[in-house]
Amino acid sequence: MIASISLGQTRNFDFRKKDHHASKYSLPLPHGSLLIMKGDLQENWEHRIAKLYSAHERAD
Numbered sequence: 001m002i003a004s005i006s007l008g009q010t011r012n013f014d015f016r017k018k019d020h021h022a023s024k025y026s027l028p029l030p031h032g033s034l035l036i037m038k039g040d041l042q043e044n045w046e047h048r049i050a051k052l053y054s055a056h057e058r059a060d
Helices: 039-044
Strands: 002-005 011-017 020-029 034-037 045-049
Touching (some): 039 045
Antiparallel strands (some): 011 020, 011 045
16 A cells, blocks of 8 residues: 655646556646555556656655
């Protein structure tokens, strides 16, 4: 299980299927949001929070 708490600026949490990279989804995570990944999502999908070049600070 992975838990991710978003603090600061809204950022996109991106997913793509490990065996089919054309299957992609993006979920905006605003300040104070909690994302929990487990099971199929954790095993069969790659995830990332893409770099955003901005003057705003954030933590994840």
